[in-house]
Amino acid sequence: NAGVTQTPKFQVLKTGQSMTLQCAQDMNHNSMYWYRQDPGMGLRLIYYSASEGTTDKGEVPNGYNVSRLNKREFSLRLESAAPSQTSVYFCASSAIRDVLNYGYTFGSGTRLTVV
Amino acid sequence: LAKTTQPISMDSYEGQEVNITCSHNNIATNDYITWYQQFPSQGPRFIIQGYKTKVTNEVASLFIPADRKSSTLSLPRVSLSDTAVYYCLVALSGAGSYQLTFGKGTKLSVIP
Numbered sequence: 001n002a003g004v005t006q007t008p009k010f011q012v013l014k015t016g017q018s019m020t021l022q023c024a025q026d027m028n029h030n031s032m033y034w035y036r037q038d039p040g041m042g043l044r045l046i047y048y049s050a051s052e053g054t055t056d057k058g059e060v061p062n063g064y065n066v067s068r069l070n071k072r073e074f075s076l077r078l079e080s081a082a083p084s085q086t087s088v089y090f091c092a093s094s095a096i097r098d099v100l101n102y103g104y105t106f107g108s109g110t111r112l113t114v115v
Numbered sequence: 116l117a118k119t120t121q122p123i124s125m126d127s128y129e130g131q132e133v134n135i136t137c138s139h140n141n142i143a144t145n146d147y148i149t150w151y152q153q154f155p156s157q158g159p160r161f162i163i164q165g166y167k168t169k170v171t172n173e174v175a176s177l178f179i180p181a182d183r184k185s186s187t188l189s190l191p192r193v194s195l196s197d198t199a200v201y202y203c204l205v206a207l208s209g210a211g212s213y214q215l216t217f218g219k220g221t222k223l224s225v226i227p
Binding site: 043090 | 149164216218220
């Protein structure tokens with residue numbers, strides 16, 4: 001049981017390049033989330049998907065787009081990367097009914113550097 | 116979402132009980148109190164969640180007074196492996212998804 005899988009684990013981009021961060025969960029969860037974490041800071045919500053077919057903006061959505069491809073997969077795209085997007089990106093998922101007992105399940109993160 | 120305030124850092128010796136207190140003065144009636152643990156280079160991990168009084172699981176206990184304006188996470192007999200950042204969150208549980216807002220957390224350092 002893998003839980004939440006993120007790819008890639010590390011990535012270096014040049015300013016202006018684009019890329020897609022992939023996330024997949026195998027727990028049949030309805031909701032999925034993308035967070036970013038900057039050094040010494042907490043996590044900030046970028047986008048979330050309450051259920052398959054829906055996406056909504058979080059606290060810091062500018063410069064990002066998301067796609068809920070199916071129930072398992074939720075991708076995050078940077079169209080034109082900027083140095084300010086250097087961060088660690090975490091994907092998470094949750095089951096609505098179980099969220100009180102088990103909370104969110106997080107992936108291990110993608111460390112992105114934009115030069 | 117209610118804002119939370121918790122200490123930036125704490126130190127403890129191995130084998131001691133550690134209590135981390137979080138204040139959430141503007142908590143709403145439907146809000147739950149949730150704690151997460153994050154090790155370096157890993158995503159946060161759910162520890163415990165409660166609404167009122169006391170909740171205990173195999174990892175920790177959560178104490179919530181009657182007014183619910185604060186909560187205390189208690190870690191019994193900590194070991195070096197408990198060194199991590201601990202986040203206190205207040206989250207509305209509803210019919211749909213709910214968003215978690217993470218502050219800076221409390222960095223716990225366990226000393227041998």
